[in-house]
Amino acid sequence: MEIAEATGLGQANLSKHLKVLTQAGILSRQPKGTSAYYEIADPMIFELCELACDRISERIQQQAESLKTLRSKTAVF
Template sequence: MDSAQSAPDEADRVYEMAAELFGLMATPLRLKIISALCRCEKTVGELVSELGSSQPNVSQHLAHLYRAGILARRREGVQIFYRVQNERAVALCRAVCTQIAIEIEDPAALAPEQRLLAPRH
């Protein structure tokens, strides 16, 4: 295979993997879970209480994040504790969410070309 053919294949793979990560993070509850676990590990029950969602719903999203390698878990008796495992994915989430929060709080703070969000009319 020549280098001209492999470069588009590699670029396609990068875009596919990025889209997969963005798809995984495209659920508000998953972003909330990641945020809740940034400082310390928590049990499913603690996350349910903190996030105000049902236990089955939180567990389903935790399972997706665990299978994707974003979170790790450990069992202690009957409790399952979750923690962040992939700091890079968390840093990406934090960067995007922080940028959006800035844009919402003070829309005039950034020039239009610096914004992630289109202006709302």
């Protein structure tokens, strides 16, 4: 699948992001003919993403619990 289709980004915007990620060493780029193929350059990126997503999930759950508690205390009968 092409990245543009998967992300819904325009070609120019996508190219800018891919260039930044490639220059940062996060992605590697393999040109083939008129196309270019990208892959994650460092497998540790997957672990980093998993840690970030887990932490965000925890924060969302904590906020949901706090909101639930707050609503139960301020409910008008």
